[in-house]
Amino acid sequence: MTTSFTPSRMVQDLQRRSQRPAARPGPELISLAQGDPDFATPEHISQALTDALAAGATHYAQLVGDAELRAALAEQMTDVSGRSFDIGQVVVTHGGSGALAAAILALVDPGTRVIVPEPTYSLYADLTWMAGGEVTFVPHQPDLHLDLDAIEAAAPGARLVVICNPCNPTGAVYTQGELEDLAEIAEEHDLWVLSDEPYDHIIFDGVDFISALEIPALADRLLYVNTFSKTYAMTGWRIGWAAGPAEVIGAIGALHRTINGPVNSAVQRAALVAVTEPTDWPERMRREYQARRNIVSRMVAGVENLELVQPDGSFYAFIRYGSDVPSADVIARAREAGVAVRSGAEFGPSGEGFVRVAFSTGRDRLIEGMERLLGVLEEVAAPA
Numbered sequence: 001m002t003t004s005f006t007p008s009r010m011v012q013d014l015q016r017r018s019q020r021p022a023a024r025p026g027p028e029l030i031s032l033a034q035g036d037p038d039f040a041t042p043e044h045i046s047q048a049l050t051d052a053l054a055a056g057a058t059h060y061a062q063l064v065g066d067a068e069l070r071a072a073l074a075e076q077m078t079d080v081s082g083r084s085f086d087i088g089q090v091v092v093t094h095g096g097s098g099a100l101a102a103a104i105l106a107l108v109d110p111g112t113r114v115i116v117p118e119p120t121y122s123l124y125a126d127l128t129w130m131a132g133g134e135v136t137f138v139p140h141q142p143d144l145h146l147d148l149d150a151i152e153a154a155a156p157g158a159r160l161v162v163i164c165n166p167c168n169p170t171g172a173v174y175t176q177g178e179l180e181d182l183a184e185i186a187e188e189h190d191l192w193v194l195s196d197e198p199y200d201h202i203i204f205d206g207v208d209f210i211s212a213l214e215i216p217a218l219a220d221r222l223l224y225v226n227t228f229s230k231t232y233a234m235t236g237w238r239i240g241w242a243a244g245p246a247e248v249i250g251a252i253g254a255l256h257r258t259i260n261g262p263v264n265s266a267v268q269r270a271a272l273v274a275v276t277e278p279t280d281w282p283e284r285m286r287r288e289y290q291a292r293r294n295i296v297s298r299m300v301a302g303v304e305n306l307e308l309v310q311p312d313g314s315f316y317a318f319i320r321y322g323s324d325v326p327s328a329d330v331i332a333r334a335r336e337a338g339v340a341v342r343s344g345a346e347f348g349p350s351g352e353g354f355v356r357v358a359f360s361t362g363r364d365r366l367i368e369g370m371e372r373l374l375g376v377l378e379e380v381a382a383p384a
């Protein structure tokens with residue numbers, strides 16, 4: 001006898017709405033799809049993991065994170081923000097993904113409205129839908145910066161706005177003025193602001209990166225999320241954190257420990273070394289990403305009818321091809337040509353007509369992959 005299985009309504013809903021890929025591209029493709037640095041994790045961090053295992057860090061850690069690691073992260077955020085963070089304001093999570101999940105589930109009830117300026121990282125909408133909330137997508141301006149008037153118009157009755165800075169997939173880095181204006185809107189309409197900042201160390205051409213932590217007017221309403229994944233090339237280690245006012249962090253911690261339990265003990269010891277023993281690795285990687293960004297920009301500029309707003313940060317290029325061929329079809333054609341990229345539509349309704357390239361892949365494969373992609377885009381692109 002076969003049993004018929006119907007997943008929970010939450011899963012059905014998620015599967016119906018999510019445009020996130022369910023698997024990584026196979027080895028037969030050049031992948032410019034995933035934001036996974038091709039660099040090895042810096043050796044002193046890997047060594048710290050080995051040392052931690054040898055020293056017996058093989059048991060449960062504290063449920064919401066090692067006190068020493070939380071203290072180091074609190075100190076780092078105190079330095080950036082100029083106001084005091086303590087360990088009661090930090091939860092160590094399974095990557096930035098774990099922090100985002102706990103933060104969104106902690107704030108969103110069925111029917112709660114969440115403002116999502118887009119195109120943006122697709123997990124924010126998926127998690128809101130999972131919680132039964134409603135997503136109000138607010139398209140960015142043509143320069144891919146926040147449309148503050150439209151955010152303000154959407155604000156009445158909403159509870160939360162989620163920003164990604166620097167933005168995945170656009171590479172936009174929001175200005176201090178933009179963040180201050182957002183804070184004013186948040187205050188006026190009593191919104192929480194979730195700022196997800198995994199690419200804060202990947203900024204190009206000396207552009208000024210201002211963390212939401214640095215905006216005093218956000219202090220009481222900011223949920224801050226970050227991860228070790230991108231800065232230290234630690235995507236596979238699965239460690240990140242959430243920070244914010246203590247009572248919200250209490251709620252986030254309750255979700256985190258209920259769903260996940262504590263993060264791997266030895267990984268937390270190694271993460272502590274990443275935070276407390278600075279190296280030039282993040283800067284070396286940043287320089288290489290900038291060189292790759294320049295390669296991608298030059299290659300795109302060589303094809304008629306394609307547009308790229310130069311990314312100021314992150315390791316993504318969001319390329320507009322502008323015709324009405326759906327981006328899901330364009331990426332299917334790209335796969336046939338041997339390269340995996342992501343469809344613009346995954347990142348929100350106004351991402352349609354774009355594809356996202358991740359230049360976290362080494363130069364040779366990046367160039368080969370871009371040639372394959374541009375061959376496809378040349379065929380589908382239309383004049384702006």
Ligand SMILES: Cc1ncc(COP(=O)(O)O)c(C=O)c1O
Nearest residue numbers: 035095096097121168227229240
């Ligand atoms: C904007 C953004 N937030 C969060 C994450 C998730 O990070 P992690 O791998 O630490 O879960 C990613 C990963 O691509 C990302 O781009």
